[in-house]
Amino acid sequence: MRAMKMAWVPYVPLEDRLSRIDSLKTKIFTLGCTQRRSALKHLKEERVKKFDYCMPYYMPLSPPEDEDDTVVNIMYPLEPPIVCDFDWEMDDMEDFIDEKVKDEVLPEDEKEKFKDFIKERVRERKRELKQAKEARKKAIDDMDPKLKEAFENIRFYKFYPVKTDDTPDVSQVQAKYINRYYRHAHELL
Structure with missing residues (x-):
């Protein structure tokens, strides 16, 4: 992920964005791109495809229905x-x-x-x-019992933009489906 300039960054709620991030003890992380926005605009097509297919995955205990x-x-x-x-x-x-x-x-x-x-x-x-x-x-x-329990209790959240004057209303098109690796989100936010 480091080669793709991606990292897990702590999620900071909207109301806490202006406060100091160091003081927050968050347990929620989101996948973020650490590459500068100006550099993202000038990527070659091959690199763009790498970003499209660069998705972290997890191994669910129940096998996917293939x-x-x-x-x-x-x-x-x-x-x-x-x-x-x-x-x-x-x-x-x-x-x-x-x-x-x-x-x-x-x-x-x-x-x-x-x-x-x-x-x-x-x-x-x-x-x-x-x-x-x-x-x-x-x-x-062979999995460690703590790791097994963590996999059983894992939850996925799918975030949509908050409705404001300059963003479109997406409430009618929200879907729980994430992608073929993660399947469905537990909750839409």
Whole structure:
């Protein structure tokens, strides 16, 4: 985070902003950018993208419900290669392969090889998911009880600007969703 010029800074309530910050004993920190505003205006596009994707994350004790748990990315070595996604819960293997043949992406004589290739990729993906689940369970079991309790009691707050004359009214568009890592806020402020 230091390389990205970002840091956790203490949250100072609006009414205390003019008083001395040293005297405040805050337990709330916000992620802030420590880079000068004038420098932010002249960033290259690559650096801007790094800022866009620079998000701290935490490891929740309950695993996120991932939509891609049953999706396998396939790149079958043909000329040109077949690149597609196969969902083993939603897609029927025979229909999926017949559709590829009908679309003239897959030759008729490659059907069985393609089917075996998909089955192998599905087995690999299931194995990866199982190993990840076991590693996650082991990490949680090996976790310090105090740290585990802290993760259980963690709360997320999402802040919106206070309605003033020079700010728009955002009360109609407030949402609890934060992002794909943190999911939903416990409270909107």
